[in-house]
Amino acid sequence: MSATPYPAPVPSSGASAGTPSPAVEPRPLVVRTTRIDPLPGGPTALVDLLPDTRPLTWVRRGDGLVGWGEALRLDTFGPGRFADAEEAWRATLAHAVVRDEVGLPGTGPVAFGTFAFDDGGTGESFDGARPQGSLVVPRVVVGRRGRVTWLTTISPGGTLDAPGAAVLDRTDRAPVTSPGRVEMRDGAVDARDWPEVVAEGIARIRAGELEKVVLARDVVATTERPVDPRWLLGRLAESYTSCWTFSVAGMVGATPELLVRSEKGLVTSRVLAGTIRREAGMSDDDALLHAAQLARSSKDLEEHEFAVSSVARALEPFCSSMNVPDAPFVLHLPNVMHLASDVTAVLDPGARSSSLTLAAALHPSAAVCGTPTVAARDLIREIEGMDRSRYAGPVGWVGADGDGEWGIALRSAELADDPHHVRLFAGCGIVAASDPAAELAESEAKLVPMRWALGG
């Protein structure tokens, strides 16, 4: 694990779960939350506050959290990437001095996080080595929940003075810029070869090796001007209002899938699997016909059932009761419709596990990996032909009490160190009845939000 700039940097250890966290310097994080005047309404009010460098975002329908600056960054590696992050976060909090005048989920200390899909990867992304887990504690957080808006400032060794209005002064912000002309090319696997990868997945399922596998592909965008993440975030937050628009350490997107929300003992997970495309210009009547077709499709219902059971199974040990809907509903998005189930549960009060512990237990669900999990992950490693990096991994935030929200980093892109390059991802659940050509078309539909956000 490594942490900068607080606690003092420690060498990366490739540590596994249970490794003691490094000694924490006595300089505490000083955290102050105050209520502030309401922001303008609308889905982009929070993202409109962001600076262009390393913006942190978790917003939906105009509510949520944005942050900037880095009071602390905790990077983790390997199979212990979740446990090490959690331990380092706890160690940090043990020394924090907090005055929180609002007391809502997301007030007080928060860390934004992003984690790699696979712990066995090399950590090499397409443009260099990346940690497989990062928690970023911003210097400034602005949050909104309904009618309440707040400002949190976080500084190592700072004071508890109320932050001045200057923190939100945007006069020095660079204007949001478009990426200009965008060229897209296939990533690790050519689009025309990808159906063969899917066909191999189907063959393995039919041979009885596993029941479901999720296979993904990537596309690399090269832009005329440096990518301003705020350009992407504003467009996504405005148009994908039922999704969670996120940005953490260069992972950006608008995901419709909530791995877990844990709030005051109540746990929620929105499970998606089973998809039908929604073509541009489709009438509402046609959309309803498509939705009805999806709700009856035995292939999609089977895919969905695998995903729901994997979530229920993973949550069970942490919860005293759980509600798993009998049948999914159809979630309508601008580009696709999904079969969706909202699983809810009550956390076992004795353990009160943190949202990060729950995310670690739920990941990877069958919605993004397959069934059985290990066989599916091994097949992904064997045939997918690309490093997923943080695509399809947990992304979100955690607070001081462990409550937080973690989405699955779908409909997402990874910004490269070179600001002219972005890598877009999309994947599809494959079962015995899948058709490779249809899955390619589905993956294209899932690339639409990020292609569109880039302006292409």
Ligand SMILES: C=C(O[C@@H]1C=C(C(=O)O)C=C[C@H]1O)C(=O)O
């Ligand atoms: C893997 C992705 O999406 C997942 C796969 C789905 C499917 O196969 O029907 C639906 C929603 C997600 O759980 C993706 O968007 O990349």
